[in-house]
Amino acid sequence: MRIIYALPLLLLVTCSASKEKIDLLVHHAIIYTVDSSFSTAEAMAIKDGKILETGSNEALLKKYEANETLDAKGQFIYPGFIDAHAHFYSYGLGLQTADLTGTDSWQAITDTLRSFSQSHPDGWLIGRGWDQNDWEEKEFPDNEALNTLFPDRPVLLSRIDGHAAIANNKALQMANLKPGIIITGGTVEARNGKLTGILVDNAIDLVSRIIPDPSAQQIKQGLLDAQQRCFAMGLTTIDDCGLPYQVAEMMDRLHKSGELKMRLYVMLSDGKANFDYLFAKGSVKTDRLHINGFKVYADGALGSRGACLLKPYSDKPNWSGFLLSAPEHFDSVANILYNKNFQMCTHAIGDSGNRTILNTYAKYLKGPNDRRWRIEHAQVVNKADFALFGQYSIIPSVQPTHATSDMYWAEQRLGPDRVRGAYAFNDLLKQNGWIPLGTDFPVEDISPFKTFFAAVIRKDAKGWPANGYQIENALSREAALRGMTIWAAKSNFEEKEKGSLEKGKVADFVLLNADIMKAAEGELLQVNVQKTYVNGEKVFER
Structure with missing residues (x-):
């Protein structure tokens, strides 16, 4: 009788031993493989960071024993996007500067920068994300407000696309920029013989290159x-x-x-x-x-x-x-x-x-x-x-x-x-x-x-x-x-x-x-x- 009682356990051990061991088994998913035929699958077997197989729930659950399983409960799997x-690196660094995205006016930008400067009291004031096309007045601003707010602290604020920026007078002076400068592939904007602070394309480098790394x-x-x-x-x-x-x-x-x-x-x-x-x-x-x-x-x-x-x-x-x-x-x-x-x-x-x-x-x-x-x-x-x-x-x-x-x-x-x-x-x-x-x-x-x-x-x-x-x-x-x-x-x-x-x-x-x-x-x-x-x-x- 003991032999008869042991048979189910023996069968279970034998069945388990016959399965291929893997790291992760994903099942009960709708998997878009994005292969040449744009096929879908229900399950996916993974070992050593690689895909061993995709297929049906029944086939893969029967074939593999996994250290970890992921029951997707009918949700949807795609290749990693x-x-x-x-600009991964620039994005990460930008998280440490003033975020100007979504600002709807020049006033909103100066308000944001004033608040940011209080929590970041030292060094250059750097920001990115403004877009004059989102403002009621869809023209480039000048730097007068920045000069008033930050007369002794350099400021450089980049447009959303990174192809234009505005600098205050302190930053322009540190870069030794003067009206009339001509640069290939860029513009240093001046009005009535006075720099407005607007820099376009290669002109931005004249200021950004003096910012500490x-x-x-x-x-x-x-x-x-x-x-x-x-x-x-x-x-x-x-x-x-x-x-x-x-x-x-x-x-x-x-x-x-x-x-x-x-x-x-x-x-x-x-x-x-x-x-x-x-x-x-x-x-x-x-x-x-x-x-x-x-x-x-x-x-x-x-x-x-x-x-x-x-x-x-x-x-x-x-x-x-x-x-x-x-x-x-x-x-x-x-x-x-x-x-x-x-x-x-x-x-x-x-x-x-x-x-x-x-x-x-x-x-x-x-x-x-x-x-x-x-x-x-x-x-x-x-x-x-x-x-x-x-x-x-x-x-x-x-x-x-x-x-x-x-x-x-x-x-x-x-x-x-x-x-x-x-x-x-x-x-x-x-x-x-x-x-x-x-x-x-x-x-x-x-x-x-x-x-x-x-x-x-x-x-x-x-x-x-x-x-x-x-x-x-x-x-x-x-x-x-x-x-x-x-x-x-x-x-x-x-x-x-x-x-x-x-x-x-x-x-x-x-x-x-x-x-x-x-x-x-x-x-x-x-x-x-x-x-x-x-x-x-x-x-x-x-």
Whole structure:
């Protein structure tokens, strides 16, 4: 009788021993794998940070024994979101300065700065996020109020896009700036022989370069703060566009210490020290950090009228913006990066800026290729130039929330005909059949759900305009999700290791409380991240 009673226990032990042991088993989920067929699954097995298998609940629960299980209770899992264009480092540092986003007047900015200065009584007063297009008076301010409030303390406040700033007289004096100064690719504004404090594009560097560098502790804290906020949004890889190599090295150290877990694709800034560094070292690739290219700047931003246009601005006759460097500079960078096999990623906003870079790329790429050279933003493109993206396999890396932020005033800048070639995401998608999406945070909000909403719905949070902004250039939900996952990975040469939930790929995924592929328009901006996993490790839980 004892033998008979022991049989159930023996069968249980035998059954358990026959199961394959894994680290994590996700089950009873609706999993969007974002594979080539856009298939869904119910369960996913993970071991050593990699996906072993996706399939049905019945099959995987029967096959695997896991150290940890995640019962999704019918909720929705997607590949970890990838932001194909952002400023992770700058965003983190910006959390330590005055936040001016959402201010609706110059008075609101000075009020915010006065309050901030009381809790930060020493050193430079730095802020970012103002946008004169959000004010009733939609013109650049002058610095008189700043001079009155802070006569002995230097102040530098950057516009939301980082392509314009205002400095008080103390900062201008410390930088030794005087009326009449001329700078390539920038403007030091003066009125009646007196500096107004407004600096556009390259002129900002004349002041920012004298600001003391942040300490190592400030940099570390900024990176960790940025990571925390990004994980809470389901972001697992960030393309950080335009860094000095020293910051990339600190990221690597924090990765190795285990403090920084965010995966980062870093573009080094266009500068000799960065070129020398990467040319000597070669492409950098760890499991969390990838450095393989350079960020170059063709022109400024549309909001500050620094974007370089083929014809003058509709709201500023006789002004067409400017290139930030001579065309010969872009050509020389393209030449050396092509020959050394690095990726070139160039910021271009205006139709002249885009044409200049498209033609520069074409000179070296010569036809279809797999170099994956990118144009960051590709914001205003002349109708005659769209085909160049496909002809030379040039990748437009776009940020959908720029469309819904700029739509209130873009036509004033460009006119009714030229604006049809702006924020033309669907037209750009057609050129190569894929398009990576990002936010450009902190220029825009870090939320990938706002990216998705802007790409698909093309309205603001209040539902304006009723039919969507230039709705013919909206993306489908599938295209938008691919743009935030597998296509973003592809733009970084990483599509074989991430961007979809398939066997052998890293277990980076996010659990949401709603299905963005089917949720009603009005529900998309209310979707919440429940959990975020990187390499099979839970890094965020609501």
